[in-house]
Amino acid sequence: MRDKLISLSEAASLIPSGCTLGLGGLMLRRHPMALIREIIRQGKRDLTLQTWVGGIDVDLLVGAGCVRRVEAAYEGLGPLGAAPNVRRAAEAGAIELEDYSETTMISRFRAAAMGIPFMPTRVLKGTGMADQAHVRPIVDPFSGEKLHAVAAAKPDVAIFHGYWADRYGNIQAPPGRNSDDVDTTIAKAADKVIVTVEKIVRHEDVMRRPTLTYIPQHWVTAVVEVPTGAHPGNCDTLYEPDFAALEAYLAAAKDATGFKTWLARHVLEPKDNAEYLALATTPGKLAELRMWSVA
Numbered sequence: 247m248r249d250k251l252i253s254l255s256e257a258a259s260l261i262p263s264g265c266t267l268g269l270g271g272l273m274l275r276r277h278p279m280a281l282i283r284e285i286i287r288q289g290k291r292d293l294t295l296q297t298w299v300g301g302i303d304v305d306l307l308v309g310a311g312c313v314r315r316v317e318a319a320y321e322g323l324g325p326l327g328a329a330p331n332v333r334r335a336a337e338a339g340a341i342e343l344e345d346y347s348e349t350t351m352i353s354r355f356r357a358a359a360m361g362i363p364f365m366p367t368r369v370l371k372g373t374g375m376a377d378q379a380h381v382r383p384i385v386d387p388f389s390g391e392k393l394h395a396v397a398a399a400k401p402d403v404a405i406f407h408g409y410w411a412d413r414y415g416n417i418q419a420p421p422g423r424n425s426d427d428v429d430t431t432i433a434k435a436a437d438k439v440i441v442t443v444e445k446i447v448r449h450e451d452v453m454r455r456p457t458l459t460y461i462p463q464h465w466v467t468a469v470v471e472v473p474t475g476a477h478p479g480n481c482d483t484l485y486e487p488d489f490a491a492l493e494a495y496l497a498a499a500k501d502a503t504g505f506k507t508w509l510a511r512h513v514l515e516p517k518d519n520a521e522y523l524a525l526a527t528t529p530g531k532l533a534e535l536r537m538w539s540v541a
Contacts, residue, residue, distance in 0.1 A: 247414040248414065249413045249414065250413065250414060250415040250463070250466060250467065250468050250469050251413045251446060251469055251470070251471070252468045252469070252470060253470065254281060254284050254442070254470050254518065255284060256468070257284070257440050257442070257468050258284040258285050258288050258290075259288065260438065260440060260468060261290060261405070261440075262402075263290045263292050263293070264292045265293060265402040266293075266294040266295075266296060266400070266403075267294065267401060267403055267404070268355075268399075268401030268403065268404030268405070268432045268435065268436050269295060269303055269404070269432075270297075270404065270405065270406035270427070270429040270433070271297075271301065271303065271406070271407060271429070271476070271479070272298065272301075272427045273299050273300075273301045273320070273322070273324045274324050274479045274480060274487045274492070275427070275476070275482060275487075276406070276427070276476050276479065276480070276481055276482065277301055277303035277407060277476055277479050278303070278405045278407040278442045278475060278476070279302070279303060279306075279476055279477060279478070279479060280442055280472040280475040280476075280477075280519040281407075281440065281442050281470070281475070282303050282307060282405075283306075283513045283516075283519070283522060285307070285312065286306065286307065286310040286509075286513050287513065287514060290312050291311065291312055292312075293307065293313050293314060294316075294317065295313055295315070295316045295317065295318070296317045296354075296355075296399045296401050296432075297317075297351075297432075298318065298319055298348065298352065298355070298427070298428050298432070299318070299319055299320045299348065300316070300318045300320060300329070301322065301323055301324070301329075301479060302323060302329075302478065302479065302492065302495065304316060304318065304332060305323075305330065305332050305499070306509075308329075308331045308341060309330075309331030309335075309505050309509065310509060310513070313335075313341055314341060314342065315342035315344065316341060316343050316344070317344040317346070317351070317354075317380070317399065318345070318346065318351060319345075319346050319347060319348040319350070320348070323492060326489070326492055326493065326496055327496065330496065330499045330500055330505070331499060334502065344378050344379065344380065345375060345378075346375055346378075346396075347369055347370070347373075349367070350367055350369055352428055353367050353396050354380070354396050354399035355398075355399050355428055355432050355435045356431055356435075357396070357397070357399070358398035358399055358400035358435035358436075359431050359432075359434035359435040362398065363397065363398055364395040364396060364397050364398060365395070365396055365398070366384060366386070366393045367393065367394055367395075367396055368393060368394075370394045370396075371392075380397040380399075381394050381396055381397075382394065382395045382397075383395075400435055400436065400437070401435065401436040402436070402438065403437065403439075403440060403467075404432050404433055404435070404436035404438070404439050404440070405439075405441070406429050406432075406433065406439070406440075406441045406442070406461070407442050407443070407476045407481065408429075408441050408442070409443060409444055409481065409484065410443050410444055410445045410446070410447050411441065411443045411446060411447070412446065412447060412448065412449040412451070412452045413446060413449065413469070414449060415441065415461075415463040415465075415466030415467075415468070415469045416449075416452045416459050416462060416463045416466075417443065417461035417462075417466065418452060418458040418459050419458055419460050420482075420483045422483050423482045423483050429460070429461070430460055430461060433461045433465050433466075434465060438467040439461065439466045440467055440468045440470070441461060441466060441468075441469050441470070442469075442471075442472040443470070443471060443472070443475070444471075444473055444474070444475065444481060444484060445471060445473065446469070474519070474523060474532065477491070477522075477523060477526065477527070477532075478491035478492045478495065484537055485535040485536050485537055486535045486537065488526075488527055488531065488532075488535055490527070490531065491526050494508075511525065512525055512526055
């Protein structure tokens with residue numbers, strides 16, 4: 247097996263401008279935020295984002311001017327409200343936005359994971375979502391029923407935040423994690439997979455509990471150790487969302503000028519995730535958010 251452990255800056259360098267970027271996580275949970283910030287620092291542009299239920303990851307990339315198109319079922323901060331940068335950019339025509347139902351976006355990723363060009367679906371009947379670029383009307387050849395085909399969503403690169411991994415890229419999760427996500431499907435759909443994790447552990451520890459591996463090493467291009475790498479979101483069973491930091495972000499991002507100030511201070515000026523955390527929160531607050539540590 248090949249050693250796939252690299253730095254955060256090396257990981258971001260594997261993501262070219264103009265590519266289709268798949269994003270893992272769900273709303274406030276397990277978005278690869280440290281890597282998102284490094285992508286912005288490296289000045290990536292013209293990205294197409296494909297995700298399921300996007301959060302601050304999508305909003306931050308859009309606000310920083312990195313994005314050309316978003317294909318997703320949702321972009322927002324859940325109980326805190328809408329994604330302000332996505333809304334502004336969509337209303338101004340600065341980005342293309344393809345809005346799908348949750349099941350439709352899953353079908354698109356499943357098609358790519360299965361190596362087929364599209365997936366049939368009933369759920370778009372009678373909706374405006376059926377008019378989008380990646381949807382076509384079809385007829386069931388067996389029953390004659392009118393359906394829609396949704397094109398496979400196949401990222402050039404997909405990025406995730408996970409729990410722990412070995413140096414070879416076997417990504418593991420605790421048994422009690424909240425698993426209502428499609429990270430595994432997106433990973434299988436993508437050409438390249440980059441995963442940030444809370445901790446790198448010994449390969450022997452991974453092999454001791456092989457059933458905890460949910461993204462196997464042969465799918466993974468690179469792995470990066472980034473403690474608290476999902477902040478200000480959470481990492482299920484390890485730490486909770488930092489709602490104070492999320493609310494501060496939303497307050498700053500309510501207008502473009504405030505967002506630019508926040509972006510400079512919290513993304514462009516810090517050289518790494520440790521410096522970002524020192525600005526965004528405090529050790530005491532992080533300790534309050536902590537549920538348990540990776541052994």
